[in-house]
Amino acid sequence: MEGRVVQAIQDEYPDDFAWCYGCGRLNEDGHHVRTGWQGDRTISIYQPEPEHTALPGFVYGGIIASFIDCHGTGSASLTLHKKNGHNVGDGVEPPRFVTASLKVDFLKPTPQGIPLKAIGTVEEIHPKKWKVYTDVFAGDSLCAKGEVVAVVMPDTFLQT
Numbered sequence: 001m002e003g004r005v006v007q008a009i010q011d012e013y014p015d016d017f018a019w020c021y022g023c024g025r026l027n028e029d030g031h032h033v034r035t036g037w038q039g040d041r042t043i044s045i046y047q048p049e050p051e052h053t054a055l056p057g058f059v060y061g062g063i064i065a066s067f068i069d070c071h072g073t074g075s076a077s078l079t080l081h082k083k084n085g086h087n088v089g090d091g092v093e094p095p096r097f098v099t100a101s102l103k104v105d106f107l108k109p110t111p112q113g114i115p116l117k118a119i120g121t122v123e124e125i126h127p128k129k130w131k132v133y134t135d136v137f138a139g140d141s142l143c144a145k146g147e148v149v150a151v152v153m154p155d156t157f158l159q160t
């Protein structure tokens with residue numbers, strides 16, 4: 001399995017938007033989920049920490065939900081950025097997304113100590129609304145499926 005996504009959309013987010021606990025590169029305590037391309041699908045890889053335990057030997061479901069959430073919004077950003085004619089690393093700020101809905105189906109217990117891989121398929125349902133279907137694997141085992149509806153973050157989102 002690949003160990004790390006090299007060209008991640010999260011690297012392109014401006015500093016004001018890089019603090020997310022799941023995917024923010026500036027959040028020292030966060031998970032630092034990174035989303036990139038694998039062919040025509042998206043990919044993120046995450047290694048749960050020992051403290052992310054539900055029961056001994058298994059990953060807490062909230063970590064898996066968080067992983068699917070950030071993979072979904074990153075995948076939507078990556079896809080719209082590409083649709084707009086850009087690539088990660090070209091110096092153009094990508095669109096930023098927030099989660100409108102998150103659905104997770106846990107298919108089997110997810111073992112601890114194995115990197116998790118999220119593979120996403122993205123569907124445009126409106127120019128500002130995208131649906132991302134995600135499969136989460138531990139090794140070759142499909143452990144969870146998720147669906148994220150992500151919307152382009154409104155300009156007023158950070159205004160107080």
